Amino acid sequence: xxxTTGNTSDTGATPGPHSDSTPRxxxxxxxxxxxxxAATGVGAGDLVATLIAGSNFGYTLLWAAVIGCLVKISLxxxxxxxxxxxxxxxxxxxxxxxxxxxYFFVIYAVIWGFVYGAAxxxxxxxxxxxxxxxxxxxxxxxxxxGLVGLVFVWFNKYAVFEKVMTVLVGVMFVVTVYxxxxxxxxxxxxxxxxxxxxxxxxxxxxxxxxxxxxVGGTITLAAYGYWVNAKGxxxxxxMKVMRLDNRVAYATTGVFVVAxxxxxxxxxxxxxxxxxxxxxxxxQLGGILEDEYGTATxxxxxxxxxxxxxxxxxxxxHGVSLMFADFVARYRRREAAKGEEIASGERERSWPFRAYLxxxxxxxxxxxxxxxxxxxxxxxxxLGAAFLPFLAGTLLWLLNTDRTPREWRNGxxxxxxxxxxxxxxxxxxxxxxxxxxxSEFF
Numbered sequence: 001x002x003x004t005t006g007n008t009s010d011t012g013a014t015p016g017p018h019s020d021s022t023p024r025x026x027x028x029x030x031x032x033x034x035x036x037x038a039a040t041g042v043g044a045g046d047l048v049a050t051l052i053a054g055s056n057f058g059y060t061l062l063w064a065a066v067i068g069c070l071v072k073i074s075l076x077x078x079x080x081x082x083x084x085x086x087x088x089x090x091x092x093x094x095x096x097x098x099x100x101x102x103y104f105f106v107i108y109a110v111i112w113g114f115v116y117g118a119a120x121x122x123x124x125x126x127x128x129x130x131x132x133x134x135x136x137x138x139x140x141x142x143x144x145x146g147l148v149g150l151v152f153v154w155f156n157k158y159a160v161f162e163k164v165m166t167v168l169v170g171v172m173f174v175v176t177v178y179x180x181x182x183x184x185x186x187x188x189x190x191x192x193x194x195x196x197x198x199x200x201x202x203x204x205x206x207x208x209x210x211x212x213x214x215v216g217g218t219i220t221l222a223a224y225g226y227w228v229n230a231k232g233x234x235x236x237x238x239m240k241v242m243r244l245d246n247r248v249a250y251a252t253t254g255v256f257v258v259a260x261x262x263x264x265x266x267x268x269x270x271x272x273x274x275x276x277x278x279x280x281x282x283x284q285l286g287g288i289l290e291d292e293y294g295t296a297t298x299x300x301x302x303x304x305x306x307x308x309x310x311x312x313x314x315x316x317x318h319g320v321s322l323m324f325a326d327f328v329a330r331y332r333r334r335e336a337a338k339g340e341e342i343a344s345g346e347r348e349r350s351w352p353f354r355a356y357l358x359x360x361x362x363x364x365x366x367x368x369x370x371x372x373x374x375x376x377x378x379x380x381x382x383l384g385a386a387f388l389p390f391l392a393g394t395l396l397w398l399l400n401t402d403r404t405p406r407e408w409r410n411g412x413x414x415x416x417x418x419x420x421x422x423x424x425x426x427x428x429x430x431x432x433x434x435x436x437x438x439s440e441f442f
Contacts (some may be wrong), residue, residue, distance in 0.1 A: 023237050025106045026244040031207050032162045033227035033242075034249030037076060040066070040220040040315025042253055043121045044308055047260050048281040049214045053207070054264020055275060061211055062193030065257045068212040069250040071424065074417030075388075076224045076249065078395040078410070080242045083225035085237060085408035089342070091326045093398045103317040104390060109324055111230060112219070113356065113415045115380040117364030120313040121146040123279045125153050127305040130283055139368040145313060150361045156353060157345050158230035161318055165419045168307040175304025180259035182293060183266035190262065206431060214429045218387050223319030224249075230322065236408065256308075267292065279309075318348075321356040328352035330386070385425075385432035392422035 024030070053061050082093055094101035135141075153161065198204045224316035228242055262332065263285075268275060275281040282305050290298035295389045347353055396418045399410045410418070 008021045009241050010291060015333050022238065023383050024241050024408060026240040028244075028371075029243050030241045032166075033224060033231050033233075033249075034245035035169050036162055036165045036221055036315060037224045037246075038061065038249040038252040039172070039321060040166045040223070040310035041072070041312075041313035042119075042172070042220075042256050042308060043413045044126075044279045044282055045167040045306060046214055046257070046303065048122070048275065048279065049211065050257050050260040051264040051268065051281065051285065052275055053080075053211050054110060054261040055268030056265075057199045057201070057209075058265045058269045059189045059193030060197060060199050061066065061197050061208055062113075062261060064208045064211045065082075065261055066194065066213065066254060071212065071417065071421045072221060072253070073246060074390055074414060075221045075391060075395065075421055077243060077246045078399055078414060078418060079222055079225040079391075080228045080246060081239065081408055082395070082398055082404065083228055084233060084239055085405050086403070086421050087234065089229070089326045089341070090222055093403065094394055095330060096403060097294070097394060097397060099392065101390075102331075104386075105323075108219075109320065109327070109356070110359075111379055112374065112383055112387075113320065113360050114364055115376060116316065117146065117360040118142075118317060118367035120149075120309070121364065121368060124306060124313050124392060125308040126279050126283055127286075127302040127309065130286060131299060131302050131306075142183075142368050143365055146361045146365065147311070149305055149317050150357055153314055153321070153357060156321065157348055158227070158318075161314070162231070165311055165315065168311045169308040169388070171251065172311070173252070174301060175307070175424060176256050176259035179289075179297075179304075180262040182297065183263050183421075185262040185266055191267075209424060209428055213388070213424055214335060218384060219317055219323075220315060221388075222317075222391055223323055226319060226322040226326070226342055230344045230345075230348075234323075234340050234343050239408075307372060317357055317360055321353045321360070324356040325353035327352045378438075381428075382433055383431040388425035389429050391420055392425060395420065405422065 052066065053065075074193065079090055082088070082090060086093070091105065119141035122138070124145035125138050128141045129135075129138050136144075152164070156164075198208060224246070226261070228238070228245075233242060264275075267285075267288065268271070276284055277298070286298045286305070289301050322342060325341070328368050329347075329352070330352070396410070396415065398404060399408075399418075400415065401409075
């Protein structure tokens with residue numbers, strides 16, 4: 001993807017004032033945070049949504065999945081550029097815009113984390129229960145996944161976390177590509193699907209926008225800058241490397257999404273099979289794969305399903321805990337938090353990091369037994385829908401003002417992509433709020 005900042009850094013210009021080294025050459029050997037954000041951002045829900053799009057519309061919306069990846073590239077690149085060009089974290093940038101950003105983040109982190117914790121544990125448990133049906137009940141598998149995630153993130157620093165995520169991404173990649181090849185995609189139809197055509201269906205525009213917005217992550221896009229710092233990239237000398245890393249992230253995401261759309265188009269659309277929405281749709285797909293291709297393929301798919309869900313679990317456990325620790329550190333000291341502190345591993349050992357880890361793990365276990373409380377789920381849905389418009393809008397604000405060194409501010413391409421992202425997610429947010437059963441809430 002072309003340089004989105006409008007500056008000349010990629011042609012050898014002098015790094016910004018926060019750089020303490022010469023620009024690194026973009027190299028595959030540095031890749032890491034991008035793999036983490038791709039693995040975390042693509043969860044079971046994304047795969048189901050893409051499968052359903054393929055089953056309903058065939059290859060028609062392939063172009064929308066590709067655009068979704070491009071939009072998320074711009075958001076993650078902007079977050080990473082803020083961290084590297086200013087030496088400050090994203091929360092510090094938000095705090096500079098006013099107290100309202102802090103209130104939004106705290107409410108979001110508390111409620112979203114509580115409900116997401118249960119959803120992540122349940123999603124990781126589903127494929128394990130399908131693989132080992134006689135071992136234990138779904139909720140106990142969920143609790144086991146949550147505890148394993150807690151112990152893993154608690155005792156390991158970023159370097160080990162990244163290596164494990166890379167292995168799991170490799171599993172996801174092999175499984176999704178294998179399935180896409182196994183169903184024998186119609187390449188001419190797939191190429192035609194790259195043309196921006198809307199399906200001749202009711203609500204096709206909203207369905208298309210939903211697919212674009214659902215590709216690859218929400219709060220994990222904001223966490224990308226924190227993982228960049230945790231990798232040891234804390235100044236503008238790493239800008240080229242970060243951009244390559246970010247493109248790799250969403251190229252990988254694109255492979256996952258396109259592969260599953262192929263599966264939906266060939267295996268489901270061609271046979272007029274409808275999947276359930278939600279994670280259980282993947283269990284249903286496992287049964288269909290077993291009928292069509294045998295037990296080995298079905299089990300292989302379930303292993304990939306587990307890798308997809310568990311990477312999202314430990315990714316959020318690590319990345320959002322880093323963000324929460326940054327919030328607490330800044331609130332207590334009333335001063336800017338620096339990326340170097342994250343790079344040193346200080347945040348991963350801090351009590352706020354571990355306190356949020358515990359919040360993501362233990363309170364949500366109650367929901368595995370009692371079900372999700374209705375009002376809390378509605379608030380969770382609204383906050384989740386509001387986060388990406390908030391992220392796009394605040395990045396536009398931060399990267400077009402003197403909060404960012406002039407040479408690293410947005411160019412017209414980056415501004416255009418962030419505006420498109422903001423409008424897209426605002427429409428989806430309004431739809432999400434509109435669709436909530438508010439009459440039953442009160």
